[in-house]
Amino acid sequence: MKVVEGFSNKLLTIDLTNKSFEISQIPMEDRIKYLGAKGLGLKLFYDNFPGKIDPLSPENIIVIMPGILMGTNAPCSGRFHAITISPLTGIIGTSSCGGPFGMSLKKNGFDALIIKGKAENPTFLVIDEKGVTFESASEIWGKDTHHTQDYLSKYGDGILAIGPAGEHLVRYANVISRHRFLGRCGFGAVFGSKNLKGIVAKKGEYKILPKNKVLFDKLRKKGLNYINRNQFTAYNYRNYGTSSNVNFTNPKGAMPAYNFRDGYDPQSVNLSGEKMAELFHSKHHTCKPCSILCGHKGIINGKEMAIPEYETVTLLGSNLGIFDPAKIAEWNDLCSKMGLDTISLGGTLAWAMEANEKGIFKSELTFGKEDNIADTILKIAHRVDIGDKLAEGVKRLAEEHGGNEFAIHIKGLEISGYDPRAAFGQALSFATANRGGCHLSAYPVGLEIIFDLLNPYSEKGKADYTIFFENLFNCINSLQTCLFTAFAYLFEAPLTKYTPHFLLKFIMTNFPKIAISLVDFSLYHKMWVAVTGLNITAKEFITAGERIHVLERYMNCLLGVSRNDDILPARLISKSRQSDKKQKLPPIDKMLKAYYKKRGYDKNGKPTEKLLKKLQII
Numbered sequence: 001m002k003v004v005e006g007f008s009n010k011l012l013t014i015d016l017t018n019k020s021f022e023i024s025q026i027p028m029e030d031r032i033k034y035l036g037a038k039g040l041g042l043k044l045f046y047d048n049f050p051g052k053i054d055p056l057s058p059e060n061i062i063v064i065m066p067g068i069l070m071g072t073n074a075p076c077s078g079r080f081h082a083i084t085i086s087p088l089t090g091i092i093g094t095s096s097c098g099g100p101f102g103m104s105l106k107k108n109g110f111d112a113l114i115i116k117g118k119a120e121n122p123t124f125l126v127i128d129e130k131g132v133t134f135e136s137a138s139e140i141w142g143k144d145t146h147h148t149q150d151y152l153s154k155y156g157d158g159i160l161a162i163g164p165a166g167e168h169l170v171r172y173a174n175v176i177s178r179h180r181f182l183g184r185c186g187f188g189a190v191f192g193s194k195n196l197k198g199i200v201a202k203k204g205e206y207k208i209l210p211k212n213k214v215l216f217d218k219l220r221k222k223g224l225n226y227i228n229r230n231q232f233t234a235y236n237y238r239n240y241g242t243s244s245n246v247n248f249t250n251p252k253g254a255m256p257a258y259n260f261r262d263g264y265d266p267q268s269v270n271l272s273g274e275k276m277a278e279l280f281h282s283k284h285h286t287c288k289p290c291s292i293l294c295g296h297k298g299i300i301n302g303k304e305m306a307i308p309e310y311e312t313v314t315l316l317g318s319n320l321g322i323f324d325p326a327k328i329a330e331w332n333d334l335c336s337k338m339g340l341d342t343i344s345l346g347g348t349l350a351w352a353m354e355a356n357e358k359g360i361f362k363s364e365l366t367f368g369k370e371d372n373i374a375d376t377i378l379k380i381a382h383r384v385d386i387g388d389k390l391a392e393g394v395k396r397l398a399e400e401h402g403g404n405e406f407a408i409h410i411k412g413l414e415i416s417g418y419d420p421r422a423a424f425g426q427a428l429s430f431a432t433a434n435r436g437g438c439h440l441s442a443y444p445v446g447l448e449i450i451f452d453l454l455n456p457y458s459e460k461g462k463a464d465y466t467i468f469f470e471n472l473f474n475c476i477n478s479l480q481t482c483l484f485t486a487f488a489y490l491f492e493a494p495l496t497k498y499t500p501h502f503l504l505k506f507i508m509t510n511f512p513k514i515a516i517s518l519v520d521f522s523l524y525h526k527m528w529v530a531v532t533g534l535n536i537t538a539k540e541f542i543t544a545g546e547r548i549h550v551l552e553r554y555m556n557c558l559l560g561v562s563r564n565d566d567i568l569p570a571r572l573i574s575k576s577r578q579s580d581k582k583q584k585l586p587p588i589d590k591m592l593k594a595y596y597k598k599r600g601y602d603k604n605g606k607p608t609e610k611l612l613k614k615l616q617i618i
């Protein structure tokens with residue numbers, strides 16, 4: 001039996017231009033400093049940094065990284081990470097996916113994959129433990145992702161594929177792996193620009209074992225117990241998926257409606273996970289392996305399809321003034337076939353609807369109108385008629401046609417489904433998220449709105465929480481396990497568990513530094529140690545998370561990012577939500593100033609040389 005104990009550090013680099021590949025070793029020092037998956041992937045990207053380039057040119061590269069936990073059967077460990085320069089933002093784009101590709105890659109003995117260059121003709125790659133073969137994709141070029149995956153499954157189960165949107169270089173095209181996605185940042189367009197229709201990793205014969213099996217088994221059991229007794233992971237998400245968030249965000253004015261004019265709509269209750277489970281008789285449809293099981297599918301209009309997640313019901317639903325979950329599920333299914341990110345698509349459609357209202361970009365798109373959405377999705381995916389313009393995303397549309405005051409994006413990435421005016425910590429973390437308008441960089445909205453543990457309308461401590469969770473989430477993304485495990489793992493410390501809610505909220509709001517110092521992330525740290533057999537301390541582990549965040553920021557600064565880009569869309573700092581009588585707006589400048597100081601950035605938002613040296617980045 002072939003065995004990988006912990007990690008192989010084996011890197012497969014593929015050059016599409018020359019149809020060549022090489023296998024090399026990742027230095028052990030980098031493994032320790034950058035942990036794995038996202039962190040180590042960013043380091044490999046930095047080592048091959050292409051500089052300021054057209055993201056759709058052959059100079060761009062794609063790094064794909066299975067997690068260190070992958071293959072060990074740790075809870076929720078079926079996820080992998082990818083890194084490129086995003087065609088939407090022009091800066092570092094990262095994305096995480098729970099499809100089977102990562103597992104197959106690792107079972108072929110590889111811990112990392114880099115793709116360079118551009119194939120002359122439509123191509124797909126077949127990877128096994130010896131390397132790669134280059135195959136003609138002429139028979140599947142033009143086909144949707146479902147058809148493409150059926151075709152590629154002859155070669156193996158670990159598939160990555162793009163649909164027509166990727167081929168037509170839609171800037172927010174995604175990449176599918178079975179029914180999960182490298183969703184954000186336009187990876188599909190980067191694949192398309194390289195004439196790369198898909199990648200298949202064959203089954204692979206390596207067995208992945210943790211170095212310290214006794215310790216690992218203990219930790220795994222503990223993790224499963226935590227997940228299975230946590231209200232959120234074992235009940236809300238497991239039964240109703242992430243759309244169960246609707247019942248938390250909508251009443252608190254945090255669920256965008258009508259292109260972020262408001263954060264509440266009474267009809268949004270129709271989009272909750274609870275409602276959809278009742279309507280569609282849902283069953284699980286998840287990443288593998290997973291112990292939380294947040295993904296669901298059901299019967300919708302007589303057809304089995306995925307039940308849309310929170311971001312999708314928000315961006316293709318309430319934010320467009322549409323509240324019919326069956327319609328949204330159908331568009332979600334169409335996006336899956338075409339290979340489109342539903343968040344950026346929804347943000348773009350919302351901008352177009354408002355621009356049409358204001359007469360600056362005429363179309364048939366109107367808030368609440370459902371009958372032309374499917375057709376518009378097809379036009380975008382194939383860049384036909386108006387679809388060609390909409391394929392560019394909000395930032396470029398507003399630059400060309402005006403309407404910047406209602407262009408809801410940060411750094412070019414359309415904002416996901418949380419209104420930052422309802423949660424000031426989330427406002428800050430949206431502004432500082434390295435990839436742009438992303439909620440997953442630190443997710444303070446979880447503490448502010450979902451768990452009600454921080455005052456959402458206070459700026460107190462928000463820089464501290466944002467920094468801490470940015471660092472920790474980078475560790476989690478480098479293990480890699482699902483970020484939702486944090487709901488279960490971080491609330492188990494006795495102090496958190498047994499302190500009355502009002503007191504915990506008081507402490508967390510008023511004494512952020514003390515509260516943060518008491519957060520118990522030891523399960524993540526110990527799992528990394530058990531699998532790798534490398535002894536790093538908890539402090540070194542969380543410092544690696546900081547290093548990863550700062551390295552990404554540093555590369556973004558090399559690509560031109562500065563304080564001027566850490567801004568919220570004009571609407572979200574100058575106009576309050578329609579239903580907010582108190583007219584609250586996030587004090588973003590004040591929070592950002594505190595954040596830069598605590599991070600060790602200069603006034604322009606750049607990591608100082610001192611910080612880069614301290615973290616051993618340079």
Ligand code: SF4
Pocket residue numbers: 076077078079098285286287289290291292293294295482483484
């Ligand atoms: S909880 Fe959801 S997102 Fe996380 S690994 Fe499981 S199915 Fe995937």
